Amino acid sequence: MLDLLLLLFLVVCAIAAVSLKDLLSVTIILGAYSLIMALVWTRLNAVDVAFTEASVGAGMTTLLAIAALTRTKRMEEGGTMGKKASAARRAFIFAAVILTAVMLIYGTMDMPDFEDPLAPMQTHVAPRYTAKSYEEAGVPNFVTAVLANYRGYDTLGETTVIFTSGISVILLLRRRKK
Amino acid sequence: MKDQIIIRTVSRILIPFIQLFALYVIAHGDLSPGGGFQGGVIIGSSIILYVIVFGIEEGRRRMPEKINDVLNSTGVLIYAGVGVLCLVSGGAYLQYSKLPLGSEHTASHLGIYGIEIGVAITVSAVMMTIFFETAGKNDD
Numbered sequence: 001m002l003d004l005l006l007l008l009f010l011v012v013c014a015i016a017a018v019s020l021k022d023l024l025s026v027t028i029i030l031g032a033y034s035l036i037m038a039l040v041w042t043r044l045n046a047v048d049v050a051f052t053e054a055s056v057g058a059g060m061t062t063l064l065a066i067a068a069l070t071r072t073k074r075m076e077e078g079g080t081m082g083k084k085a086s087a088a089r090r091a092f093i094f095a096a097v098i099l100t101a102v103m104l105i106y107g108t109m110d111m112p113d114f115e116d117p118l119a120p121m122q123t124h125v126a127p128r129y130t131a132k133s134y135e136e137a138g139v140p141n142f143v144t145a146v147l148a149n150y151r152g153y154d155t156l157g158e159t160t161v162i163f164t165s166g167i168s169v170i171l172l173l174r175r176r177k178k
Numbered sequence: 179m180k181d182q183i184i185i186r187t188v189s190r191i192l193i194p195f196i197q198l199f200a201l202y203v204i205a206h207g208d209l210s211p212g213g214g215f216q217g218g219v220i221i222g223s224s225i226i227l228y229v230i231v232f233g234i235e236e237g238r239r240r241m242p243e244k245i246n247d248v249l250n251s252t253g254v255l256i257y258a259g260v261g262v263l264c265l266v267s268g269g270a271y272l273q274y275s276k277l278p279l280g281s282e283h284t285a286s287h288l289g290i291y292g293i294e295i296g297v298a299i300t301v302s303a304v305m306m307t308i309f310f311e312t313a314g315k316n317d318d
Contacts, residue, residue, distance in 0.1 A: 047211040051203075055219045060305055063226050067313040138275070138286035139208035147213065148290040152272040156257055158215075159297050163254045166304035170247070173311040 003043060009036050021076045023069055031062035048143040189231045196224040204298045208290060214297030218253075221298070222305030234313060246303055246310070253300025260292045 013033040017026050034057030041050035112119035129142050129150070137145035147155050200220035207213030229237035261272045269276025274289025276282075 048213070051211045051216050055216045055223070059223050060219050063223060063230075064308060064312060067309050070313050135283070136286075137290065138283045139290055141208055141210065143211070144208050144213055144290065144294075148293055149272075149274065149286065152261075152293070155293070155297065156254075156261070156272070159254055159257055159300050162304050163250060163300050166250045166300075166307045169308050169311050 003040075006036055006040050006043070010040075022074065023072075023076055024066070024074055027062055027065040027069065030065070031058045034058040034061070048141075185231055189227055193224050193228055196227070197221060200224065200298075200302075204294055207294050208287065214294035215301055217294075218298035218301030219305060221302040222309075225302075225306050226309045229309065229313070234310065238310070241306060243310075246306055249299055249303035250307060251300075253296040253298065253303065256296030256299065257293045260289055260296070264289070 010033060013029050013036065017029045017033065020026050020029070034053055037057065038050045038054040041047070041053055116122070129146055133142040133145035133150075134140055137149035139145050139148075197220075200217045202217075203212035203220060204214055204217030207217070225237065225241055228240065260274070264273050264276055265271055267276045267278055272289075272293075274292075275286040277285040277289050279285040279288050
């Protein structure tokens with residue numbers, strides 16, 4: 001029941017974000033969307049992901065989008081998808097969206113049931129992590145153990161990616177005082 | 179927003195608590211949800227809140243450009259440095275249990291702490307950098 005309510009909120013937020021012309025409102029609505037997604041992750045017991053979604057999706061992305069808005073106009077002006085689009089083009093886009101949605105829903109048919117203990121993801125490396133991560137990595141939270149120890153190279157790579165993005169922003173946007 | 183006394187007072191009171199919570203998230207990444215990335219993002223957003231309320235010049239006075247630039251790379255350096263320390267102590271790259279810090283269990287735990295702090299420093303500094311450089315000069 002709660003899941004359906006959250007899904008309903010998500011759909012309402014998504015439709016509002018697409019249809020509104022005020023970009024500041026759209027930014028705030030997308031922040032609310034991320035917060036609801038964080039609730040969904042909590043419902044799925046993925047608390048670390050929920051934490052990241054709440055701090056990055058709802059907090060930081062909203063702030064950075066607002067910062068970007070200070071450099072542009074607040075109201076969206078009629079783009080290529082405005083009233084100018086012809087009927088044939090609209091029909092084509094509608095068909096493409098419906099087709100993609102049908103294929104995605106068809107794809108979920110093959111997925112294992114939710115919380116199925118015999119699903120491939122539960123039987124591959126997860127038993128090792130849940131059983132042995134405390135003695136092998138030394139930390140009780142095995143999400144941290146996987147991120148920092150078993151997948152240490154990946155996390156190093158992620159940190160480097162963030163560092164690279166910071167450098168790129170400095171190189172592209174910093175105004176030299178001369 | 180510099181003239182709004184309610185916003186100024188509330189953020190002045192709240193920012194220390196936000197940063198304390200961020201340090202808690204980083205320090206307890208091994209026990210509870212969270213870790214370097216989330217904590218770093220929270221530190222970054224606390225500084226960004228300060229900049230939104232008090233303006234870019236005041237924010238740059240608190241977090242000078244040079245220090246921010248150095249912090250950007252310090253985190254990655256700490257992370258990679260822990261890896262090199264593991265190599266020097268005779269293990270593989272990022273094999274924390276070989277660090278000379280007591281038992282293998284403790285060494286592994288402390289190694290994970292080290293890299294979490296590195297991740298937190300880089301993430302918070304980069305978030306601040308992106309905001310400082312993206313926000314327009316004459317924002318409200």
